[in-house]
Amino acid sequence: MWENADRATVQAAFRAAALVVVLAWLFSDDVRAWVPIWVPIVLLLAAELEFVFRGRREAPRPAPSRIPPGPEDADLGFGEVVEDDDGIRFLPPPARPERRGRRLGWVVGAGIAAIIVLLAVRSDRGATWAVLSEEARTTAETRFTAEASRIAGKPVRIRCDEGYSFTGAGSDTLGIAFPGSGLAYLDPTICRALYDLAFAGDHRGDQRAADALVVLAHEAVHLAGERREGVTECLALQEAGPLALRLGMPEGTTRRILRTAFAERLSERTIIRAAYALPSSCRDGGALDRRPDDPRFPF
Template identity: 35%
Template sequence: MDESRNWPARPATMVRVAVVVFVLAWIFGPYELRSAVPVLLVFLIALGLELNFLISALRSTPSPRPDRKPQDVDRERYGYEGETDDLLLVRRDGEEVWIPYSGESSEEIEALIADAGAPREEVDESTFEPEGRRTLAPVRQFLVGLGIICALGLAIWFVESRTGWDSLDGSTRIGAVERFSDEASRIAGKPVSIYCDESRDFVGAVQHADGVAEVGGERAYLTPEICLDLYRLAFEDQVRGSRTGRALAVLAHEAWHLHGVRDEGTAECHALQSGVETGRRLGLSEETARQLMRQQLTENALRAGGSVEYRVPPDCRDGGRLDLDPGSTRFP
């Protein structure tokens, strides 16, 4: 008997496959996916669905035991309308057939079966799964799903601990943060501190922000992903296209908040201009730094929804009110 008969195997399998595919895409896919969707949320949804499957299976009504006694049509056919215990069930060519039985010996029963043209076969005594085993089947399925979720969580931890910001030793991270703080202090016009929010208490997908700073304050928080991209640029000379540009823009953006700029659009406009010098100081050529900031300016115009407040205002242009270097024709 199929132990998972009362278990919604197909939906459960689809959910598990979807979770595996998403987690692999989250690990190896674009940064935008990591920044947009917290993987913990995906795990919680998957766990909730597994619990729903388990509860549904436990609450489902088990299949009733078939009535193996002779049916009315069998009793009428063989003249046993008033009796139910004197017919013997055998199979013939895959079809169940009732044979009259009145206390015959084993040899006589064999003869009756032979006369009926049925092959010798044991009486069908269908076995049904005990109630305890039927209950354990969905529990086992739930444990399988839970095991998959835990395995994926361990996979993410393993990858992050060896390739992410957490893979760097403590002294390396401290040195990197000091470098980021120096660059932010230049923009803020005063000593400020940059922190990489490894616990994600202040920034991340849940807060819908790659960085946060108190306006006019002295500290700002960046996501570990932004810190890692800045580290790769400053200490490993790695340029990862728009990811590097985004990291520079976020660092400069939060530094302008520390400087005292409150409006998000204005802070973003100033950040895209300051990001050129910051990128150059961290190892980029001026042309590459400008190209990355122009790319960020282009992507800024495409923002919608929750990021609309970060759109730069119309005055964010060459010679405009927000141009930090009106004497130059290069913008940003």
């Protein structure tokens, strides 16, 4: 079938399919969660390799013979000089035929480009905290404050660090707590993920949601007075479960993402994160197990 099919058609179809996969991968979190990054890369690489190898196997094209100028060269000034009884005059070439195919190609290309730009702008804006209305942000901060107070066991305050004054744009710090004043700041990306979870019903249960839940719980544990990072993280992993349920996440999803988050932290071995390493007592039945009767850990 591949030998008989028109090569150009197969190539075009394959490239279009690869483009669709890559776009879906770029703009859909669901696709990204299920398709590893190398799949679109391998798809495009396969298309290019096929192009090169079939081109090399094909018989070389005969050298083009000289073609005299024709009507399509009208814009280059091509015409004819004729001599008749009236004298010598210039005979312009016939009008250039309109190339509708090429124009259609441009229109389709521009349309696709516009759609890509629109999708990129939308996905970018949709994911930020700042794009939410002030009312939505205030409501969300009130809710986060209530949840943190519940975990801390005393009234504390949670603010979203809109100006990145404390968390730092692009830095690793996703939250910072000031136990003395009972106040913690969260990175705006964390606030947005929590907002999507609590107010927009986004219960996909991906790593983004797990991280956001653990960060809020982590700062709340700090505000309760715990300073040791490893202990704080261990308690936060356990508090994140009930927190997720209160924010509306289904129980099965919650247990799955927190098991993954726990496993990730156990396998963390970088020296930079050494202070955050979970203590060995952070296990089912360990000294840090807040629910010793429950064999499920951390939730």
